[in-house]
Amino acid sequence: MENEDYPELTPQRFSELDRLRAAMDAMRNLPPERAISAMPVIVPYMAIVGRVEHYKRGEEHCFRITRTVAGHEPDEIWEEKPLNAHAVRDEFLNVKDWSGAYDFLTTTGIFSPLDDTITWSEFQRWQRFTRLVLEHEPLASAMQRGDTSGEHWEVLKALTGDYASSFFDVNREPVSSKEAEWMEREKLRHPEIVPMILEGQQHQEKERRKLWTWFQGPPGKFCSIEWIPKRKEDADAVLPLLRKGGAMIEFLLPRKSLRPAFVIHPWTTLHAIAAAIYADYSNGVEYRTCQFCNRLFPVGRQKSKKFCNQRQCKNAAHSRKSRRNERERKMKAKAEEKLREVPTDKAKQR
Numbered sequence: 001m002e003n004e005d006y007p008e009l010t011p012q013r014f015s016e017l018d019r020l021r022a023a024m025d026a027m028r029n030l031p032p033e034r035a036i037s038a039m040p041v042i043v044p045y046m047a048i049v050g051r052v053e054h055y056k057r058g059e060e061h062c063f064r065i066t067r068t069v070a071g072h073e074p075d076e077i078w079e080e081k082p083l084n085a086h087a088v089r090d091e092f093l094n095v096k097d098w099s100g101a102y103d104f105l106t107t108t109g110i111f112s113p114l115d116d117t118i119t120w121s122e123f124q125r126w127q128r129f130t131r132l133v134l135e136h137e138p139l140a141s142a143m144q145r146g147d148t149s150g151e152h153w154e155v156l157k158a159l160t161g162d163y164a165s166s167f168f169d170v171n172r173e174p175v176s177s178k179e180a181e182w183m184e185r186e187k188l189r190h191p192e193i194v195p196m197i198l199e200g201q202q203h204q205e206k207e208r209r210k211l212w213t214w215f216q217g218p219p220g221k222f223c224s225i226e227w228i229p230k231r232k233e234d235a236d237a238v239l240p241l242l243r244k245g246g247a248m249i250e251f252l253l254p255r256k257s258l259r260p261a262f263v264i265h266p267w268t269t270l271h272a273i274a275a276a277i278y279a280d281y282s283n284g285v286e287y288r289t290c291q292f293c294n295r296l297f298p299v300g301r302q303k304s305k306k307f308c309n310q311r312q313c314k315n316a317a318h319s320r321k322s323r324r325n326e327r328e329r330k331m332k333a334k335a336e337e338k339l340r341e342v343p344t345d346k347a348k349q350r
């Protein structure tokens, strides 16, 4: 099969294409009444909130999220805090500077599964990535055009999980030249560690790609369809029974008292943000950049909306436009007046 349209995006995706074809065929022969009723997509997120250390390396702000108690090194302390994944995502996108990032990490805890240290530059890259995925439209357009230049394509590559992407190539915690020199000396002195270092780097790259794919959709093993009691009284009644090993809720309550829910299980902030994006996407919520304030806003029933807050941003954009028009009109009038003052050659002749 030829892959001329998407030179870098298709080769490893055949199995997915085959699965999609098979599913579409099976759908055509679906017996009636074999559908799960509309389900809410829910993201229960229990954040692990520790302590955040802030320090600078060169010009870069670095944050280390740790559970150790300062001054009592072997001791650990952290708080498990249930957070609303959608609110976490919105707050994350609203962080404007490094001190905002510090506050965010202090309240939301473990940020990434890759490392307990994150730089302000990396934080901003993740904001940009989140924003682009959430907005969807520009990515869809790059994919449909097969446009391989620019950051949209790098985001698409990252989302597949099959390719290296340069999107996140920013300064990781900067390594000082002294440390780099030391590492090179160690490699020369103990050549046997080189394969181990390589293996470590490969493992790290694999983990990075796994995390990126969460933003296309959480992997199947972190999602489940659960039966949830419709009424709180039923939930309260079965909870003690469920605590006993082996109890299954579908045998404790009649089917009509239960409703299905699609549940995503994140375990770090980035997973929770990805899950919130997926929940919106699967429920058909679209996002767009406000033409006035540049914030992302959910597009409601009114599909042609261009401003986040119709009243404020639309009015502000409107008055900015009319002020500009007024300014231009005045300048034009002045210019015309000036022109009239200068006698033209023809006027002189008369």
Ligand SMILES: [Zn+2]
Pocket: 290, 291, 292, 293, 294, 295, 307, 308, 309, 313
């Ligand atoms: Zn706005």
